[in-house]
Amino acid sequence: MRSALTIAAKDLRQRVRDRSIYVIALAAPLGLAAIFGFVFNPISDADFTATFAVANIDQGPLASPLVDGVLGGLAEDGNVNLVHAASAEEATRLVEGDGERADQDVDAAVIIPAEFSARVQTGRPAELRVVQNANSSLASTLALAIVEGYARELDYVQGAVTTLTAFDPARLADAAAIAGLAASTPSPASVRDVSASTKQLDNTTFYGAGLATFFLFFTVQFGVNSLLAERHFGTLNRLLAAPVPRWSIILGKAITSFGLGLVSMLILIVATSFILGADWGNPAGVALLVVAATASAIGVMAMVSALARTSEQGEVFSSIAAVGLGIIGGTFFPINQAGGVLASLRFVTPHAWFLQGLGDLAGGSIGDILPAVAALLAFTAASSGIALALLRRRLNP
């Protein structure tokens, strides 16, 4: 073990002296993650804000819950900006952008016509109007959904009042109280979002994690390919002639790769968290995933390197493997959203399992990442086994 650590310490000294490690392990992934994060952040869910114009002509008791309750609540949460209009025409002009307040970039207008409350309360047909901005499909669809939801709520309350008074006309005088009771009764069924919105990484984290994984495979190759470099420089014969077990030479290289990989990932996690605002999730879970991913990267790259005969060949093979697996694994874009074969194919790479694990961690607990960790360790075992079989022949000429 001591000889393995001696070899690892020497390798690390060489790698630190070889400044390309800083580019591959730190500068490139950090720079690219920053670029990707800044480019894609405007469509991030976290930063979504819609602007709605509201024309409350009615000013009645049933308009207030919509304007002050539903829309006002969204405005307080910072998800919606509300612009109040004095008339339906003004609200429409704001959406169409030819009014005096066109600079406010209104996504949709909600118009509550005069006598809306009175018509609903007396059982006459009433309508709520939504004017959608053709250039803001997402935000205007949201406005429509909000208003439709409120209308369904009114429909439910009115249904309760109508049913009771139909059976007992004497209670018509209590219609307002019945309506209040119906409105305050909790819905018998509720919907909870447990999928996309909670088990998904935000853009900055996704690109930070993706690029960190992508470059992890380049970083570990510095250690993995150094066995070929030892042969190139003739020093492998000296190592083999020294009184050290042959396995300790391989272990030394693995320790070098592991150290470089872990340090690179740690710096990237800290940097993307503090500089770019990435949210990697539970530190213990992230640590588990990073260790498993680094081990799998070493195994896979050792297997690829063991197929090469020269250090130059090793670098070419490793680069092709790192880029190919990174693309298939979805480190540059969320390939799972492509669907079909591509979405399934990504799981032949450790990259995809690492990102999957981070996604599971974002919406769950450490227990949820165990399948991803198990998959990464399986990659490690299989690829390391093949690499060792190939290297054993190299070390015993």
Place this chain on the structure above:
Amino acid sequence: MLECRDLRKSFGELAAVDGVSFHIAAGETYGLLGPNGAGKTTSISMAVGLMQRDGGQVLVDGEPLDPGTTRLKAKIGLVPQDLALYPDLTARENLRFFGRLYDMPRARLSRRVDEVLEIIGLSDRANDRADTFSGGMKRRLNIGIGLLHAPRLLVLDEPTVGVDPQSRNAILESIEQLGSEGLAVLYTTHYMEEAERLCDRIGIIDRGQIKAEGTRRELAQILSQHDRVRLSATGPLHEGAEALRRIAGVQQVDVTDGAIDVLVEQAGNSLMAILSALEQSGVSITGVEIDEPNLEAVFLHLTGRSLRD
């Protein structure tokens, strides 16, 4: 110190080493002399446990050495034919790294690194990276790494290949010094003069087999009935050489710059015929030297080819 018995190694159909045996006593310098491809490097790779053997046995201090053996390897210092050092580390860092692999205690390692830097003449460049060194300095560092852990057997595989004459002489002086200090040395070379200068005993190896073995004098005895005649001359030397080959008793004829070397049985009996043949070929003779045959002549006699082939 080292005993190799019937070493065998084949690469496919090629028998690179075919039954090589030799032994080296403590304090003895043994040379394996042979041309490129003779099997020298393969033989010593098996001798130091770098390469798996197809057959044979290696004993170090009477104990068997195999590639998986670690303890015995500490007794051996290896200087590979190709440079084997880290170009991006300094001379001191190279030495310290290999010293640690030999489990040298920290204090002793520091002292020994300074000693070896002194021996190889690199004390003033100790903290410079190896890739800033000249070829000769790298060769000296290459030897220094093999010496660092104070081995009892030093194995040098053609350590002077590609070295300038000045560095070469420094290297040979160092090895002579080590031999005189009681170190057992196994030295491979295809330079006859190095083998003659350094080695107590020489094994002549060709095509994977030891053709003859002994001291320089013992090997020269193989051609004891022969003399080496060196004729300094001008004119059509190659035509003259052709004429000499037809004379009875002439074994070998080589033409070099301005001279013809002739290996001949009993030079006294053939000298007049040699001079006459050259005169008839139009060659003008300016000088004649008669010596004992050297190792080159012995090698040529045993293998039918030159060391430089």
